[in-house]
Amino acid sequence: MKTTACDEPRWLDDDEQMSWRAFLRGTATLLDLINKDMEDDNGLALNEYEVLVHLSEAEGHVLRMSHLAENLVHSRSRLTHTVRRLESEGYVERFRCADDRRGINCKLTKAGFKKLQKSAPSHVESVRRHFIDLISKEELVELGRINSKFIVEHKETEED
Numbered sequence: 172m173k174t175t176a177c178d179e180p181r182w183l184d185d186d187e188q189m190s191w192r193a194f195l196r197g198t199a200t201l202l203d204l205i206n207k208d209m210e211d212d213n214g215l216a217l218n219e220y221e222v223l224v225h226l227s228e229a230e231g232h233v234l235r236m237s238h239l240a241e242n243l244v245h246s247r248s249r250l251t252h253t254v255r256r257l258e259s260e261g262y263v264e265r266f267r268c269a270d271d272r273r274g275i276n277c278k279l280t281k282a283g284f285k286k287l288q289k290s291a292p293s294h295v296e297s298v299r300r301h302f303i304d305l306i307s308k309e310e311l312v313e314l315g316r317i318n319s320k321f322i323v324e325h326k327e328t329e330e331d
Contacts, residue, residue: 205301208293208297213293216253222263223279235275263278
């Protein structure tokens, strides 16, 4: 629900404010730590790795750029820059969609697949070290359930 200028804001109480700020700082810290590990260990930023993963899971290792953007956690313009960097390294290639000349496909190359295979072990170790190993299995499941609510809410808002 969005508020209008005449609505009274529903201010956060102390506990809500503390939780919200901890969520923001915790998420940013976690992503920064994993990104630093990825760059140090593999020469890939986390968002570049994420693109390679999504392409590796797609049929024929190809996704339309618009579909790739929908599945990632960053903007379309940032995706374009990310894909451009990956393309310059030879990890992906872009080409026009055969069935819709306006659309652009992105394909994982053999070099990109090899880079992904080489990077995956250190990525998963970083995720374990900075995230999985710090919380209980129950907390992990609950966190996944909570975050799924945000995704569902966001999807429903987009469809309205």
